[in-house]
Amino acid sequence: xxxxxxxxxxxxxxxxxLPGVAAAATRSGGTVVVAADETVDEDLQAFGGSVxxxxxxxxxxxxxGGTVVVEGTVTGxxxxxxxxxxxLGSVGxxxxxxGGTVDVGDGARIDGALDAGAGSxxxxxxxxxxxxxxxxxxxxxxxxxxxxxxxxxxDLARADGAxxxxxxTRDEGLSVGANGDFSVPGAVFxxxxxxxxxxxxxxxxxxxxxxxxxxxDRATGDPLRTGGIGLLTAxxxxxxxxxxxxxIVGIPLAFAGGLxxxxxxxxxxxYGRFVLGTWLLSLADAENRWAALLVGVLTVAVxxxxxxxxxxxxxxxxxxxxxxxxxxxxxGYRDRRERRERRERAPRAPEADDTGAEPAx
Numbered sequence: 001x002x003x004x005x006x007x008x009x010x011x012x013x014x015x016x017x018l019p020g021v022a023a024a025a026t027r028s029g030g031t032v033v034v035a036a037d038e039t040v041d042e043d044l045q046a047f048g049g050s051v052x053x054x055x056x057x058x059x060x061x062x063x064x065g066g067t068v069v070v071e072g073t074v075t076g077x078x079x080x081x082x083x084x085x086x087x088l089g090s091v092g093x094x095x096x097x098x099g100g101t102v103d104v105g106d107g108a109r110i111d112g113a114l115d116a117g118a119g120s121x122x123x124x125x126x127x128x129x130x131x132x133x134x135x136x137x138x139x140x141x142x143x144x145x146x147x148x149x150x151x152x153x154x155d156l157a158r159a160d161g162a163x164x165x166x167x168x169t170r171d172e173g174l175s176v177g178a179n180g181d182f183s184v185p186g187a188v189f190x191x192x193x194x195x196x197x198x199x200x201x202x203x204x205x206x207x208x209x210x211x212x213x214x215x216x217d218r219a220t221g222d223p224l225r226t227g228g229i230g231l232l233t234a235x236x237x238x239x240x241x242x243x244x245x246x247x248i249v250g251i252p253l254a255f256a257g258g259l260x261x262x263x264x265x266x267x268x269x270x271y272g273r274f275v276l277g278t279w280l281l282s283l284a285d286a287e288n289r290w291a292a293l294l295v296g297v298l299t300v301a302v303x304x305x306x307x308x309x310x311x312x313x314x315x316x317x318x319x320x321x322x323x324x325x326x327x328x329x330x331x332g333y334r335d336r337r338e339r340r341e342r343r344e345r346a347p348r349a350p351e352a353d354d355t356g357a358e359p360a361x
Contacts, residue, residue, distance in 0.1 A: 026044070026045040026046070026047075027044070027045070027046045027047075027048070028046070028047040028048055031048055031049055031050050031051075031052070031262075032046045032047070032048040032050070032051045032052070032063075032065070033051075033052045033053075033054065034052070034053045034054060034055045034056075034057060034072065035054055035055050036054040036055050036072065037055060038054075038055035038056070039055055039056040039057075039058060040055070040056065040057045040058060040059070041058050041059075042058070042059050043057075043059035043060040043061070043062075043076065044057050044059065044060075044061050044062070044063075045062045045063075046061070046062070046063045046064070046065070047063075047064045047065065048065045049065060049066050049067075049193065049196060050065050050066055050067040050068075050069070051063040051064075051065040051067070051068045051069070051080075051082070052067075052068075052069045052071065053069065053070045053071060053072050053074065053089070054071045054072045055072045055073075056072055056073045056074075056075070057072075057073070057074045057075065057076070058075050058076075059074075059075065059076045060074075060076035060077045060078070060079075060093070061074045061076070061077075061078045061079070061080070062078075062079045062080075063078070063079070063080045063081070063082070064080075064081045064082065065081075065082045065083075066082060066083045066084075066193060067082055067083060067084045067085075067086075068080040068081070068082035068084070068085045068086070068097075068099070069084075069085075069086045069088065070086065070087045070088060070089050070091065071088045071089045072089045072090075073089055073090045073091075073092075074089075074090070074091045074092065074093075075092040075093070076092060076093045077091075077093035077094045077095070077096070077112070078091050078093070078094070078095045078096070078097070079096045079097075080095070080096070080097045080098075080099070081097070081098045081099060082099045082100075083099055083100045083101075084099055084100060084101050084103070085097040085098075085099040085101070085102045085103070085116075085118070086102075086103045086104075086105060087103070087104045087105065087108045087110065087125070088105040088107070088108050089108060089109075090108070090109045090111075091108075091109070091110045091111065091112070092111050092112070093111065093112045094110075094112035094113045094114070094115065094129065095110050095112070095113070095114050095115070095116070096115045096116070097114075097115070097116045097117075097118070098116070098117050098118065099118050099119075100118060100119050100120075101118055101119060101120050101121070101122075102116040102117075102118040102120075102121045102122075102135070103121075103122045103124075104122070104123045104124065104125040104127065104144075105124055105125055106124040106125060106141065106143050107125060107143075108124075108125030108126065109125060109126045109128075110125070110126065110127045110128065110129070111128050111129070112128070112129045113127070113129035113130045113131065113132070113148065114127045114129070114130075114131045114132070114133070114146075115131075115132045116131075116132070116133050116134070116135070117133075117134045117135065118134075118135045119135060119136055119137075120135050120136060120137045120138075120139075121133050121135040121137070121138045121139070121154075122138075122139045122141065123138075123139070123140050123141065123144045123146075124140075124141030124142070124143050124144050125143065125144065125145075126144075126145045126147075127145070127146045127147060127148075128147040128148070129147060129148045130146075130148035130149045130150070130151070130166070131146045131148070131149075131150045131151070131152075132151045132152070132174060133150070133151070133152045133153075133154070134152065134153045134154060134174045135153075135154045136154055136155065137154060137155050137157070138152055138154045138155065138156045138157065139156075139157045139158075139159070140156070140157070140158045140159060140162035140164075141159050141161075141162060142159040142160055142161035142162060143161065143162075144158075144159070144161075144162040144163070145162075145163045145164075145165075146163070146164045146165065146166070147165050147166075148165065148166045149164075149166035149167045149168075149169065150164045150166065150167070150168045150169070151169050151170075151171050151174060152168075152169075152170055152171070152174070153170060153171055153172050153174040156170075193301065193304075194297055194298065194301045197269075197270055197273060197297045197300075198293065198294070198297055200267075200270050201270050201273065201274060201293040201297065202293070204267070204270060204271070204274075205274075205289055205290065205293060209289070211325075211328060212271070212274060212289060213289070214324075214328045215271045215274070215275065215321065215324040215325055215328050216274060216275050216278040216292070216324070218324040218327050218328060219272075219275040219320040219321065219323070219324040220275065220278060220279050220282070223320060226319075226320055226323040226324045226327060227316070227319040227320055227323055228323065229323035229324075229326055229327050230268070230318070230319035230320065230321075230322040230323025230324075230326065231319055231323070233322065233323065233326050234265070234319075234322065237257075237261050238261070240257075241254045241257050241258055241261065242254070244257065264322070264325065264326070265318075265322060267325060268318060268321045268322025268323075268325050268326075269314075269317070269318050269321060269322070270321070271321035271322075271324065271325050272296075272317035272318050272319075272320050272321025272322065273293065273296035273297045273299075273300050273317060273321070274289075274292055274293050274296050274321070275296065275317070275320050275321050275324065276295075276296040276299060276300065276317050276320075277291070277292035277293055277294065277295035277296025277297070277299065278292040278296070280292075280295050280296070280299065281295060296317075300313060300314060300317060
């Protein structure tokens with residue numbers, strides 16, 4: 001109970017330092033989601049590791065996150081800053097976006113203007129107003145349509161079928177994006193990710209130190225088997241949840257299971273960084289759980305800047321951390337069940353009668 005209370009208190013502190021938790025129209029956290037059946041009847045400010053709008057925002061949306069995705073409807077303007085910004089739904093006003101990549105997908109509709117600055121920009125939907133695009137690479141897909149003028153800076157590629165109703169002009173001094181800059185440095189999101197990972201990792205080490213040690217021992221002792229468990233679980237559980245959700249009765253179970261699975265996946269990524277740090281420290285014959293957490297988180301953050309190596313490292317780290325966490329939880333459940341069964345099978349001491357004497361043979 002003390003460990004649970006410690007975890008709760010630390011999590012409250014973590015949430016309190018994140019911006020905007022007090023305002024009704026402001027949301028923040030690891031993942032911010034406007035559900036498909038949800039309507040936000042006012043302007044929304046969102047800050048998180050990822051921001052996903054599947055429902056409706058009846059107003060303006062201001063979003064900052066590692067990933068910002070608009071799958072549903074925003075009736076007003078959108079200002080988005082993220083490592084990846086995707087508009088896949090409908091926006092009633094203007095869109096201003098800055099990020100590593102900005103994508104207006106096939107079927108997306110922007111009733112106003114598009115102002116985007118990024119490393120790469122792809123437009124395959126409809127922009128009824130003007131488009132001002134600044135990026136190293138700009139691609140207009142075959143379904144792209146710009147109803148106004150297109151002003152750009154970068155290498156522009158237009159697929160057959162892409163339509164621009166107004167003029168097309170290159171402006172090498174173009175300044176675009178949600179913050180008026182060409183793009184937002186990826187270091188901003190890296191620092192945020194490091195901050196969250198360290199805080200959550202500290203909660204886990206304080207509240208459940210035995211689990212952290214067991215996870216690290218499992219992953220470093222048998223990495224191939226542990227990674228296989230992580231991969232199998234990551235593939236099998238979503239399939240099972242979809243099968244369960246087919247029935248009406250199973251929908252609540254699938255929803256609860258999906259939340260639990262998402263939590264395990266997130267914790268698995270944190271434990272994976274701890275495993276990586278533990279292994280790196282072992283190469284130097286050093287052992288310290290706090291140093292392991294710090295080394296693992298910083299190593300993943302640095303390697304994230306390397307396109308292929310970073311993605312591969314994060315995937316392997318996730319599989320090891322997630323697989324080890326699942327294995328430790330399963331083993332713990334089996335141990336508790338076996339102890340309970342042994343207690344139930346153990347012979348009970350003979351009961352004394354009302355006089356205090358034990359029954360005769």
